[in-house]
Amino acid sequence: MKKIYLFLPLIALAALSGCKKNENAEGTLSPVIAVVDLKDLYKGSDLTLSTANLSGAKQIGGVVISDAASGNIPPGIVVIQNFRRNALRGIALEIGAAAAGYKQGDSVTVEVVGATLTRVNGSIRLRGLSATAVNKVAELPSLKLRSVQSAALIAAPDDYENTLVTISKAVTEPEPQPGDTFSGDKTINDGFGKVTLHTEASARFAAEKIPASANFTGIPVIVSAGGKTNIQLWPRVLDDVFELPLIKPSPVIIAGYLTDPAGSDNNYEYIQLMATQDIDFSVTNYSLVTCNNAGTNPAPANGWAVGAARSYKFNLTAGKVSKGQFFYVGGNKNIWGAGSTDISAAIWINSTQYSTIPGADFGTATTNLLANSGNVAGIAVFRGITVNAATVPLDVVMYGGNGTVYAAGPPEVGYRITNTDYYSTINPVTRLTQGFYGGGTNTSKLVLPATGAFSQLGGIYDASTGQWIAGRTVTSITLTAKSPLSTIETGTAFTTLKN
Known part of the structure; x- marks a missing residue:
């Protein structure tokens, strides 16, 4: 152990x-x-x-x-x-x-x-x-340790060199084969960049098997060679590498959302998703839940199933989508509010008049499905149509401000997360379990959408491993009443798959 x-x-x-x-x-x-x-x-x-x-x-x-x-x-x-x-x-x-x-x-x-x-x-x-x-x-009985994304390490190497850091949820590239060890230079990727993991041939653990996925702790060292300067991570001991189970790929990932259509928000907000495999929703059911935490709120004891005005549920039980295709869940099939381009030609798995129809199982009818200001809000996708306080999502996106959405307890309550580009169910510093947004290191959130813009989540998802090779970032896509569907399904910043 x-x-x-x-x-x-x-x-x-x-x-x-x-x-x-x-x-x-x-x-x-x-x-x-x-x-x-x-x-x-x-x-x-x-x-x-x-x-x-x-x-x-x-x-x-x-x-x-x-x-x-x-x-x-x-x-x-x-x-x-x-x-x-x-x-x-x-x-x-x-x-x-x-x-x-x-x-x-x-x-x-x-x-x-x-x-x-x-x-x-x-x-x-x-x-x-x-x-x-x-x-x-x-x-001293303990050391100060920082969990950092590789992008931060690469952007400011002088700030991190010769300190103790952890790069969490990283994968070894290429995937280790039988007999592969720590010795030498290996590439690790946490979805936000790639860093060289360096182990001297004389290190005690050099001959140990290198894991495919781990939280990698070590000392960053700046290395200049051939006119180029790079930063390497040197683990100190074998225990610095905390092996993680490989993440199972999610069949559905969140790729974008419109929170502020032109005119009234009623029934014109929607979520864009991508299938990472062929799905027949009538055979394999899924569900999608949004949460809106406007005002001052206690942490939800029932999590995503808090219902009332705070969460709204869509069941995804009909329709088909192929691997790599975008599909949509939300209100009316218009790109940017009433009278804008009809995008019913896109794949809509659920189109519900949410301002008058309550959510499936929980959630009152709402005029504000997706928050465009204020406290933190979120979107989660689940396998199956049963969602309660214990249900773990397949994918989660949180965005916006703050608000009281987590309580450490015991018992802990709040919105459950899963392993994504932004969240981890194992704390990379303490190595303890952390299953909720707001708990431990799970505090990252995307920015509030720009007024009237579609929030396009750009990233690269490995459909075979479930890892984000490039983590999602928000690009605000300006829309007009005449914008075609291609505006939100093409470009340089939309989510793509690595097969």
Whole structure:
């Protein structure tokens, strides 16, 4: 069984690193500089550190996050991270053979005067430190860990290098074959970008089987080679890789929605979906539920089945659609409100006058099926027509503002989620189960739609694995009364399938 770590904020370093001025002594310069400020001193060339260029400081404080014993780190290197001035930053220390004496969680101070701030193959280091320059002052039981999307890592590598991060719900590309191990460079993809996972051939876990899907924790390292700069993720130990079961593909995914048609919203809002396999809805039933949380609301004890004015259900029990085709659920078959282009030629699996007809099983008739302002709203697709507090959806999209839609309990209540491009049923930091929107790390939501626009959700979905190769993002498509159906079914930002 894998060992579970709880990662908590670091408070023990408060005395080790502060601002450049000592607030408790009138005008006295602090002897400690935050790592974020130290790294900012590097301007592209080596810098020998002194009290002059350190504004009177002479040390940094930090917590060791590297693991020399496991071997997936360059020899003689200790990596520390430090959270000060609302910034978590890390740096590599070159201290030679003494590096083997430090382990994860060691709280240290480092005398940096006389050391050189430099870049080695792209990554910032402190070079020229003596073994005695690093002093252990405590042992901390936990480390600060951030869960980040690969896109954030790629966009701001300097912010993340030499800190501890997790890239969650990533798949190994190509899919590992029998005999494939961690050793060397592997590509992992979380749907928001691709990052190289690096394991030294001498690492203790180099010969272990690499999983097809996992939450990958490690230390980001900037690597420059051949005129290009990339960021790699170096796992420290085998336990840094938390294998996940492969996600089963959903037959239906949410691809777009119109929340604000021209004129009255009554019966003119709709949801665009895509089939990832051939479906005969009369044989295999599905359902779709929308939630609208206008005003101040308690977390719904019945989840998506809260009903009344907060959720509305459509049963999908008739009609057929082929793999890769868009289909629609909603009100009237017009692209942008009354009198606009008739799109009845599209595949409509359910067209209901929702302003006068109650939802199937729950939901009162409503003039506002899909919120276009205010608190968070959502859309969920379910297999079958039974939806209650315990039912887990196939796909979920949440968008909009805030609102009270989750309560930690016990018992937990709210809108259940599933594994999607934005949500995970396993917390990538604590490795505990998290099954609701608003619980744990499941706080992401899409932006509110632009006024009068169709929200097109662009992404690439792997129909064979159930993974989002490119996570969904919102593109607002401006519509007019004469817009053709192709306006919302083509372009560069609509959802596509990888077969």
